[in-house]
Amino acid sequence: MTRAAVLGAGSWGTAFAKVLADAGTEVTIWARRPEVATALSSEHRNHFYLPDIPLPPLAATHDPAEALAGADLVVLAVPSQSLRANLADWRGFIEPDATLLSLAKGIETGTLLRMSEVIAEVTGAGADRVAVLSGPNLAREIALCQPAATVVACTDTARSVAVQHACATGYFRPYTNTDVIGCEIGGACKNVIALACGIASGMGLGDNTLASIITRGLAEIIRLGVALGAEPATLAGLAGVGDLVATCASPLSRNRTFGRVLGEGGSMAAAQAATHGQVAEGVKSCSSIRALAAKYAVEMPLTDAVHRICHEGLPVPEAVGNLLGRRMKPE
Known part of the structure; x- marks a missing residue:
């Protein structure tokens, strides 16, 4: 690939633009706020999301048409629930x-579509043109060039290989896969389980509890993924277990941080403030994932509990009691 446009200058969009540049790919990043674009292009810094990390020389703009002109790789790095509206504005320039x-990483509210499905619906692109990237990819660690791996999934293997080469560096190792469904379900659902882990941590619960939540959360993710046509092996890999462990365990995880505040007895507003205005995708996706699970008759008790805590006002201790009081059964 010769030129990439990264649409979205949050922490992960900025970190991935750095990865592309470090891999030798020409890249332009679009920022919603003009002052962010100016700082990125003139100072090579993102003062809002990664303020202390120097970036390579990056072309940056507030104009989506300028960012997209001639780009053969379009990286969509905006929150899942705003993707449709943004794409509707951008599609004429792609x-x-x-x-x-x-x-x-999310499931669209209302439609219950995965992000690749939203992209195809809005742009008219065939499924073979749509790829997803998912893995244990905490933005700050990657921006610091700490070693990490990821998965690029696309039904067109040649395209996934092209993306793989466009973002491969000495610290960032991409693998390819054709299981788009598995990568997307793993990426969306792990945010919800990370909220649950954060809640448990905020309550002062220990590693046995967290390990149990992660393991039973993985069981939920696999059940839903398989119902939708995913390969179980994908969910045992980087886009499943890898992403799940990183997001559930790291204090850098916005979803875990959000959940921790709730577990400490804080309000939804306090939890949002603790993430410094950045989006904790699991807060909205827990409801759409819950609805998707109901559509396919998949049991997801942890996801249900997180939804009820965030959106129905269920007290955290009561949610824990409900989970522990469920009927006994084989693993």
Whole structure:
């Protein structure tokens, strides 16, 4: 690939633009706020999300048409629930055969569509042009060039390999896969389980509890993924277990941080403030994932509990009691 446009200058969009630049790919990053674009292009800093990390020289703009002109790789790095509206504004500027790579991790509210499905519906692109990237990819660690691996999934293997080469560096190792469904379900659901882990941590619960939540959360993710057509092996890999462990265990995780505040007895507003205005995707996705599970008759008790805590006012101790009081059964 010769030129990439990264649409979204949050922490992960900025970190991934750095990865692309470090891999030798020409990259332009679009920022919603003009002052962010100015700082990125003139100072090589993102003062809002990664203020202390120097970035390589990056072209940056507030104009989506300028960012997208001639780009054969379009990286979509905006929150999942705003992807549709943004794409509707951008689709006229996207090159006809460009690969569309989603970094967003969520299930769309209302439609219950995965992000690749939203992209295809809004742009008219065939499924073979849409790729997703998912793995244990905490933005700050990657921006610091700490070693990490990821998965690029696309039904067109040649496109996934092209993306793989466009973002491979000495510290960032991408693998390819054709299981788009598995990568997306793993990426969306792990945010909800991370909220549960954060809640448990905020309550002062220990590692046995966290390990139990992660393991039973993985069981929920696999059940839903398989019902939708995912490969179980994908969910045992980087886009499943890898992403799940990183998001559930790290204090850098916005979803874990949000949940921790709730577990400490804080309000939804306090939890949002603790994430410094950044989006904790699991807060909205827990409801759409719960609805998707109901559509496919998949049991997801942890996801249900998180939804009820966040959106129905269920007290955290009562949610824990409900989970522990469920009927006994084989693993």
